[in-house]
Amino acid sequence: MWNREIKLSIFGESHGNGIGAVLDNLPPGEEIDMEQLLAFLARRAPQNGKAGSTARTEADTPEILSGLLDGRTTGAPLCAIIRNTNTRSGDYGNISSLARPGHADFTGHIRYEGFNDVRGGGHFSGRLTAPLVFAGAVCGQILERRGIYTAVHILSIHGVQDTPFDTVHPDLQAAAEVKRKSFPVLDNRQGERMQVEIERARLGQNSVGGVVECMVTGVPAGIGSPMFEGMENDIASIVFGIPAVRGLEFGTGFAAAKLTGIEHNDGFYSEDGQVKTKTNHHGGILGGITSGMPIHFKVAFKPTASISLEQDTIDYKNNTNQKLVIKGRHDSCIVPRAVPVVEAAANIAVLSQLLQHHKG
Template identity: 45%
Template sequence: MAGSTLGTVFSVSTWGESHGKGVGVVIDGCPAGLPLTEQDIQIYLNRRKPGQSRFTTPRKEDDTVEILSGVFEGRTTGTPISLMVRNTSQRSKDYSEIASYYRPGHADYTYDCKYGFRDYTGGGRSSGRETIGRVAAGAVAAKILQEMGITITAYTKSIGPVEIDYNRFDLSQMEQNAVNMPDPLAAELAMAHLDVCHAKEDSCGGIVECIIKGVPAGVGEPCFDKLSANLAKAVFSIGAVKGFELGDGFDVAKMHGSANNDPFGMEDGHVKKLSNHSGGTLGGISDGSDILFRAAFKPTPSISREQHTVNKSGEEITVSVKGRHDPIIAPRAVVVVECMAALTVLDLMMVGMTSRLDRMKEFWAKPMMPEK
């Protein structure tokens, strides 16, 4: 299967299926010398694992990560890092019925068209469980970025009609509610809305917002590998994402240039934007200000309400999808968005190290010597 690898220098390849023996990722291009333990990665995986509230799937998985290669005596060796999480709570029989029909909103039909065959137990590679590999790799990327003073923070901006109020914005509140909203009142209203959806045997969509701080100006490549374009691709590769916007996003279509342009000024001898409508990039290259983007997540397609579909014999039928599913995707996807952003920024920073001859000469000016 093509399409399971992301990145040019910091390259990651995810593997595994929702109901297979396990899922994981191979990271190539990680620099040697990074202090790394399984706990560093587990912190991120714990944020996305199921069964933590009534708004996540009841599937019980510890999602315990194992480092299989690439780390020696607590530090990365510069060789490929292989990470694995074993599946321990598969209930494939819950999905045996869907082998004969196509679930609305799922990839069943398109996988059959592409491969002539599909893993119907939990969706196989199209399952949200595939994101475990992304999060594990993103945890490593985020740790490298932290060494350079770069931080990435995502949160749930809205659920259905309920949106956070920035006057009540408090990131510490995210850990106090089950929907990862940095606004306690909005979180309560959102959870009430989800309870109504559940009572109607339905699901709900949401928006995740992400802020990247500390990225220096100059990250990103012209044309096809713009930072903005690669962020969009990375975020859109998350299964349930249906929309992406950077900075003012779609609102720019209603603005005038005089309002949308970000003026420049000087601060402490450095050029600085006085506003940030562009969301932290110009020409697709980072401009030194905060990078701000949003991702729109569709409602969970697996719902118990009856839906119209067809089976593999071409007969029109009605179905009620069984199994263990999230009633909403956005809150658990917050950490996935962070990790996809980390992978994208780090890879482009590594690619950009060859952009200027003077910096290459400076790097190679002294002979390389082994550490004592």
């Protein structure tokens, strides 16, 4: 469970009856536009023909069990279930006790003493990001009503770079357009190059990773806390809940270590009564508290673990050395589908911090 001012519980297994989310402590009376919500979920869903995407297609339509009445939040826990309809567990028969390198089969088996549902990755499956996206889509609508907007795109795939966001003077129109693209990049030519990389990986029965860039605009200065309950902490804890995340950088991130103070410090100035900075190396957060500049972070995703090339592994039931060839259906790159997941994570963390602030 993600247990902050907002509480989020995600349940289900990839090949069980369904998956879902319980979202607690939302403000009451918030209108939720279902059409907009479904459009958000559709951005994460596997799509036939989309570069690198798994052939598993599913409607991903959430059924709301509680917390919403006449299109508005009631203040009671918002619970949604998404039924699993397209499961072919037979594909996974040959890997039932062969640990997929890079996946959670071995660690999950040890942790749950062999009782966990391994079909399709069980509770470790990327499919569990659908309820996360549901929760983030709801939070996003509440934030947008307060002038807060989350922008996301693919920054790179296997080293091919998109144009980064301008995090000082954000172009919100371009940010809105990128969300409507089936391959969400700012520079379509670079997007085509990325898709070539993904296709090359697929043909080689291999996979590639990449980076998603996220920027949240309109968050007022003064939201957050120092040390353990800051804005960075909450974003980090939910972002690391996304499967396959390997790194997170706020603002200039690791590159800050190579700069001098005068290069890295963002000079303040006042304009129309508002305090701003000329650059945004700090990623909109200082001391765990928002500065009023766009919150900015990047998330690194590893290459998809399930690849069809032969790999060394063990049979975790009898500890024998084995060779593994994965059949199944897998994304050769999960990054395009992870873009709305990162947006959802940001929405949940930022709304939670905002509600905490207003409560205080």
